[in-house]
Amino acid sequence: MENMQQLNPVMQALIATLFTWLVTAAGSALVFATKSVNPKVMDSMLGFAAGVMIAASFWSLLAPGIEMAEQLGAIPWVTAAVGFLGGGIFMRLIDMFLPHLHPGLALSQSEGIRTSWQRSTLLVLAITMHNIPEGMAVGVAFGAAGTGLHSATFGSAIALAIGIGLQNFPEGAAVSLPLRREGMGRWKSFLFGQSSGLVEPVAGVFGAYFVMQMQWVLPYALCFAAGAMIFVVVEELIPESQQNVKHIDAVTMSTMAGFTMMMILDVALG
Helix, strand or coil, X not given: CHHHXXXXXHHHHHHHHHHHHHHHHXXXXXXXXXXXXXXXXXXXXXXHHHHHHHHHHHHHHHHHHHHHHHHCCXXXXXXXXXXXXXXXXXXXXXXXXXXXXXXXCCHHHCXXXXXXXXXXXXXXXXXXXXXXXXXXXXXXXXXXXXXCCCCCCHHHHHHHHHHHHHHHHHHHHHHHHXXXXXXXXXXXXHHHHHHCCCHHHHHHHHHHHHHHXXXXXXXXXXXXXXXXXXXXXXXXXXXXHCCCHXXXXXXXXXXXXXHHHHHHHHHHHC
């Protein structure tokens, strides 16, 4: 970790988001062991991912963004509100126009612009939508830590990368396993699943580079990333994890466990 801390923040963001992509690939690799995972376990993993993202949105992004706005002489509540809502609006626009299909739904229930794309492509795009704000959040966190402002630390950025990585595991599985159940080969299912995480290094490098070039935008960028992540949690992860009413209690406790784990990581490392 000490060696990594000496690197340029853009390189730090690249390494961290490559890690998050590798965890997505690890989740996709479940297809080599099984065609399916117990629905209760999968729902609980998605709930855990939601808890991680909620905690990361506040401790790693929103709170540092508010503190940084104060340090830079901006009005903190204006910065937080504009950035947070901007992130949600950005994700809503992607949701409206990008064709995608949430796991467990029929092809006729795909969202976005209507296309003739195959179910596999739409499933990958649905998880890719999750990964855009996640990669961007990690990149912005490392870029912010590189400015030297005490409101953003290298430890906090590391904690965010670990948390995002852990919650990427069920997302990789959520693409690959349904494709495998539908008869697609193991390797092809795996390749489709891991490809959904490839956007994270791209978004991470872009986020880190952008905020380092324009320091004044840092507080807005942190709050923007928080808003984008909360949109994904509320619009997708929580509804998907609670589709089966029999599992709601287990999913709720898993969500709380994910929140607690991310909170501990951020407080301990940040």
